[in-house]
Amino acid sequence: MRQITVIEHLLLHQRQNPMATGQFTRLLNELILSAKIIGRDVNKAGLVDILGYTGNVNVQGESVQRLDEFANSVLVHRMERAGVLCAMASEETADLIQISHRFPKGEYFLVFDPLDGSSNIDANVSIGTIFSIYRVKDGLSGQVELHDVLQKGAEQVAAGYFIYGSSTVMVYTTGSGVHGFTHDPSVGEFLLSHPDIKIPPQGKIYSVNEAYWNYWDGATQRAVGMFKDPNSELGRLYSLRYIGSLVADFHRNLLYGGVFMYPIDYRDPKKPKGKLRLLCEANPLAYIVEQAGGMATDGVNRILDIEPQELHQRTPLFIGSTAEVEKIREIYSQAG
Known part of the structure; x- marks a missing residue:
């Protein structure tokens, strides 16, 4: 049976969803690449010198682990160069992250938690990257201000997460169902593994x-x-x-x-x-x-x-x- 990659899946859904522009596809591509880089280092965390605390404290008053810092820097570096964002916000950063004038800007605003659950790294517990995507308000020009991007969650155009565990899994939605993809390291692609996820109406x-x-x-x-x-x-x-x-x-x-x-x-x-x-x-x-x-x-x-x-x-x-x-x-x- 032919496996469907996450980008193929997105392009397939673009036909029914005019929101999914070329900019959006580029944004998702860069997020996926960032997650591959983060996942690679998470998987070898016990073998390289990136475990432990940096000695810094983030905006939440919490000690920053080295992998937190690494994941945050990967996402900021990749995403600001994508040419699709007007600004970003990270759990690890106190203020809005502006896109440098050296790079083109786009119409999307990205919010992310670079490495959720990172205090569990030393115990080899699954951790992840959570992301949320908004389209900025019409008529935006110049430097983005906080009031330009603060929107209700109902106004998200997409959201998802990558979970780094026994395998690396991506789950995302663009408002038309929820789909999960598992990373196949032999081909370097996220392949559709959980189509149209539905949570049971009652659990245990x-x-x-x-x-x-x-x-x-x-x-x-x-x-x-x-x-x-x-x-x-x-x-x-x-x-x-x-x-x-x-x-x-x-x-x-x-x-x-x-x-x-x-x-x-x-x-x-x-x-x-x-x-x-x-x-x-x-x-x-x-x-x-x-x-x-x-x-x-x-x-x-x-x-x-x-x-x-x-x-x-x-x-x-x-x-x-x-x-x-x-x-x-x-x-x-x-x-x-």
């Missing part, structure tokens, strides 16, 4: 860090407790599966069904809205899960409807199968 897995139970409010405790109660309205006892790498937890639940939760906790007063970033983590995964038939909320509100006010805005996140997320939303709504 819940993913959350229960060590923070005592820092949760009552609604959160009731929501999590529901999955441990075989007599709950969901009608089954759930299995707890928590890797601690967002992209890995999400990918498993996307295929098998279930829910990932990162609620607000009260350990850190500097993060009153939770830990996860709206633009580079919650929005792209919410876009993917909705295209696959699932849901994503902050407990009450649809993630894709949230109007961002800051580049590194945080949000609680409940994402996965419809049955689970709906019940969580009921609990939070009743709590007021």
Whole structure:
């Protein structure tokens, strides 16, 4: 059987989707090349001197690992030269990343988390790159300002992630379903392996860090407790599966069904809205899960409807199968 590459798949869908211009194809090509470079070094991380901390702290106040820094530099270097972006934003960078005047500019804005879950590298846990693509507003000229690119998640034109594990997998959507591709290192291509992914309407897995139970409010405790109660309205006892790498937890639940939760906790007063970033983590995964038939909320509100006010805005996140997320939303709504 003939295998379909990710670019062939995209070009095939261009016939029904006039949004997918030559610029967009170029953008995706450069993202794929960046992921191949990052994946190559992730796979040999234990053999080269890129493990450990740099000694720097990123805008989130977190220690930066060397692979974080490497992945970020690869993406910035490749993408600013692609000629398709007007600006970028990275989890690792405090401000907008402007495209140098030395390179042509395009109509797209790229947001990315260069290496999600990188604290797990030393334990050989799956990690990944998450990306989100927007088209900038009409009439943009000159240097891009923050208000030019802050858009709701519903306005994304594409989103996806690369997951570096036992194999390297790419999952993406352009608003017409979700498709997964597995990298074949023998030919250097991502080949279609998971066409038209649909998340099961109800799963058997819940993913959350229960060590923070005592820092949760009552609604959160009731929501999590529901999955441990075989007599709950969901009608089954759930299995707890928590890797601690967002992209890995999400990918498993996307295929098998279930829910990932990162609620607000009260350990850190500097993060009153939770830990996860709206633009580079919650929005792209919410876009993917909705295209696959699932849901994503902050407990009450649809993630894709949230109007961002800051580049590194945080949000609680409940994402996965419809049955689970709906019940969580009921609990939070009743709590007021």
